[in-house]
Amino acid sequence: MRERRATVAVVIVSAVFLAAPTPGDVGACGKTAQEMSSASFAAARKRADCAGCTACGIVSDRCVRACNEKLPPEIALPPTCRPLIHDGEVCLRAINDAPCDRFATYVDEFAPATPSECTFCLVPPPPPPGSFAGPDAGDGGEAGP
Numbered sequence: 001m002r003e004r005r006a007t008v009a010v011v012i013v014s015a016v017f018l019a020a021p022t023p024g025d026v027g028a029c030g031k032t033a034q035e036m037s038s039a040s041f042a043a044a045r046k047r048a049d050c051a052g053c054t055a056c057g058i059v060s061d062r063c064v065r066a067c068n069e070k071l072p073p074e075i076a077l078p079p080t081c082r083p084l085i086h087d088g089e090v091c092l093r094a095i096n097d098a099p100c101d102r103f104a105t106y107v108d109e110f111a112p113a114t115p116s117e118c119t120f121c122l123v124p125p126p127p128p129p130g131s132f133a134g135p136d137a138g139d140g141g142e143a144g145p
Contacts, residue, residue, distance in 0.1 A: 036088040038081075042073035044088065048095045049107055056100035062107045081121035091118035 046066050053063030065071050077083070094117035095106060105113040 034085045036083045036085045038077040041077065041083075041088045042075040044092055045075045045095070046073040048092050052095060052098070052100075052103045053107060056103055058100075058104055058107060060107060060109055062109050062112070066107070077121050083120040087120040091115065091120070094118065 049063070049066035052058070053060070053066060062074075065074065094115040095103070098106065098115070106115065
């Protein structure tokens with residue numbers, strides 16, 4: 001009898017603690033997905049880079065440009081990228097929460113790293129040579145008029 005009660009207790013406790021929302025759905029209940037503006041994300045990323053450079057004491061050309069309000073942001077999303085606002089928020093949170101040694105890799109002059117949370121706009125590889133895929137191809141690969 002004790003074993004059965006223990007088993008039931010374990011099942012109930014497991015159900016309570018192991019039940020979780022699907023990854024990516026956290027905080028999305030009742031909200032409509034909204035596209036992120038490329039310009040607003042670029043400006044927010046520039047502010048995050050400047051804040052990180054200042055907080056971490058990083059002095060580099062990239063940090064100087066990020067903190068110069070007269071210069072435009074250096075981040076540009078590909079025209080085919082249509083990320084959601086939530087994607088941008090997660091990316092900026094990762095940048096803001098990064099320790100200084102990791103943040104320094106994000107603003108490296110020669111090979112800046114990208115946080116995994118910010119890889120929402122991967123550029124598709126070019127089509128293989130001789131394929132019909134391309135900017136001028138229609139649904140069936142026929143040439144336009």
